[in-house]
Amino acid sequence: MATKSQIVILGAGFGGLHAAITIGKQLRRYKLDDKYEVILVDRNDFQTYTPTLYEAATTSKETANYLDLKSIITIPVQTAIKGLPVNFIKGEITKLDLMNGDIHLAREDQEEQIRYEYLLLALGAETNYFNIKGLKENSLPLKTFYDSIKIRDRVLELFAEKPHIKIVIGGGGSTGVELAGEIRQWLGELKKELSPQCNAAVSIVDAGPRILGPFSERISRKATKRLTKLGVEIVNNSHIAKVQPQLATLEDGKEIPFDLLVWTGGVKSSSLMETMPLKTEPKGRVVVENEMNCLPQTPDLKLYGKVYGIGDAICFMNPKTGKAMPGVARAAISQATIAAKNIIGEILERENKATRVKRYIFRPMDYPYVIPIGGKYAIAKIGPILISGFLGWFIKGLVELNYLLSIMPLEQAIKTWFKGLRIFIKNDRLG
Ligand SMILES: Cc1cc2nc3c(=O)[nH]c(=O)nc-3n(C[C@H](O)[C@H](O)[C@H](O)COP(=O)(O)OP(=O)(O)OC[C@H]3O[C@@H](n4cnc5c(N)ncnc54)[C@H](O)[C@@H]3O)c2cc1C
Incomplete structure (x- = not known):
């Protein structure tokens, strides 16, 4: 049974890991780490620095072995969160119940459930095969x-x-x-x-x-x-x-x-995103507001807790261009900062630690x-x-x-x- 209020972050990629560090630091700063904790979940215990993946794919074994490459292309999550009130869980997220606040995980072949009060969806994207016959099997x-x-x-x-x-x-x-x-x-x-x-x-x-x-x-x-x-x-x-x-x-x-x-x-948002009762745009991608919060699929639905979304998993419509923001690491990190600050703002308000809580807004830029x-x-x-x-x-x-x-x-x-x-x-x- 969890005794602290849980801020659950799903995905420890560019966005999720940055959000976990930002929220963890703020909880410590405001001495709230005895009441709140961040739970960060990912199937891998490392973050992948994707911009150098092409180098790993083209490096001879004589130049670098598997472990050498892993040590420069991936960043251990534990190193990044060391000393912060952030608990990392290595597991495969299998199902989300946003009506009741439950996350289902497969962890070392065991089914497990965790609960959240604040949820940040940072599940990234997956390869899109566009239903082209035989493509996935033969590439x-x-x-x-x-x-x-x-x-x-x-x-x-x-x-x-x-x-x-x-x-x-x-x-x-x-x-x-x-x-x-x-x-x-x-x-x-x-x-x-x-x-x-x-x-x-x-x-x-x-x-x-x-x-x-x-x-x-x-x-x-x-x-x-x-x-x-x-x-x-x-x-x-x-x-x-x-x-x-x-x-x-x-x-x-x-x-x-x-x-x-x-x-x-091509890539598309994590397929788990399609299973959630969240507001989508005409192409079916989950959209977020400029505070990075998600909305329920229909106004009458009542979601459990506060749900935010960032990075490649979601679609943010750039109000200037009317187009969806491209999936790049820099955007995921900026959105993570906004979501993290807004979650912390809500906690400070709830704990009477701030008189006037500022809401932060994501402003897209030409990265x-x-x-x-x-x-x-x-x-x-x-x-x-x-x-x-x-x-x-x-x-x-x-x-x-x-x-x-x-x-x-x-x-x-x-x-x-x-x-x-x-x-x-x-x-x-x-x-
Ligand atoms: C080859 C390549 C090169 C790129 N180069 C660049 C570049 O040069 N510059 C740039 O800005 N962007 C680049 N990108 C894009 C960039 O990587 C993404 O925009 C960025 O990673 C998005 O961050 P994110 O946090 O939304 O998702 P991610 O960083 O993808 O993180 C999502 C995390 O969620 C985890 N996850 C997903 N589903 C589950 C599940 N069911 N259970 C458990 N864990 C799960 C994943 O393991 C992952 O760690 C590149 C992408 C690729 C593939």
Whole structure:
């Protein structure tokens, strides 16, 4: 039986972990940690730093083994929450009962239930296969650390097995572009080192008229030029309609053979989100208000406690553009700050620790981004400034360091960053 009031955060990704740290610090600051506690739940006891997943997928075993890669691409949750009134539970969330305040978990093969008073949904997204026949069964995604290791192992197996290999990346968004550029570079190295007689081709197949569709035309042109220089074939306006083992068929009937298909064509909110009695937009995604609170599906429904949602799991309509915010780490972190401050505000009010409680509002912005494309080259956009080449790659490194410093003790952050730098410098081919 819980004696403290529980603030339950589901998902320890970019958004959930940041919210847990923020709320934990505030509970301690206001000496409320004897009455309230944060329960953070995730299926993994680590957070994945997704921007470097493409590097893990293209790092030879000689350069870094599994444990080395895990130590630089994932961040242990316990390290990030150390000393805070946050309890971490490793478990698979199987069901949510928002009418009665119960969360169902599968934990070490045992069913378990936890209760909440405040709930923050930070479950992220999952790969979207768009119901394309055979796609899930015959492709590999790039969403988790384990996915990246599977891709790496499959490429190495193919190299050992066949004289000609064809790798197709389905989807020319930033993940597909990053992976294609780096894989192309890596294959060149493998050819020299392991198998000079092996020929490898890499292509991106994208349904849109250009790669990086949501980005500006200028960025798309730059990326196309870079990928072409590296030897990546780009096949635009090509909608994959069906996939069989080693064969993708386009809508127009054209067939694309492959040895490995990596599907980076899209993500959708965690499927658990669809099961909740929450207000959705016409495409069925759970929408949140600008205070990051969720609303019941119909006004007459009474949800248990206060429910908030952040990050890739939810849809936030940008009032300026009328479009849904893109799923990026920076947005999940900003939304986590807003949700955390509002939850703390409500607790302070309830505990008579504040006279006037301010409500915080999420204001979307044009977040900076970096798209690495093979070796020490990246396109970085910061406000109106567009930087490409080595400087872009350098900025990517600084972004990583900045994130590690925000989540780990100084010494550990610097150690982890240097370890990653050492491995990825060896890994990155100049050019
Ligand atoms: C390959 C790749 C590269 C990317 N690169 C960038 C980049 O360069 N810059 C950028 O800004 N964004 C990037 N992104 C997007 C970024 O990772 C997401 O926008 C961000 O992770 C969203 O944060 P979140 O907290 O909403 O979800 P996540 O970080 O995905 O966290 C969700 C968490 O919920 C857990 N979870 C989900 N379901 C369950 C369940 N049923 N039971 C238990 N636990 C569960 C997951 O394990 C996960 O830890 C990239 C994404 C990918 C896949």
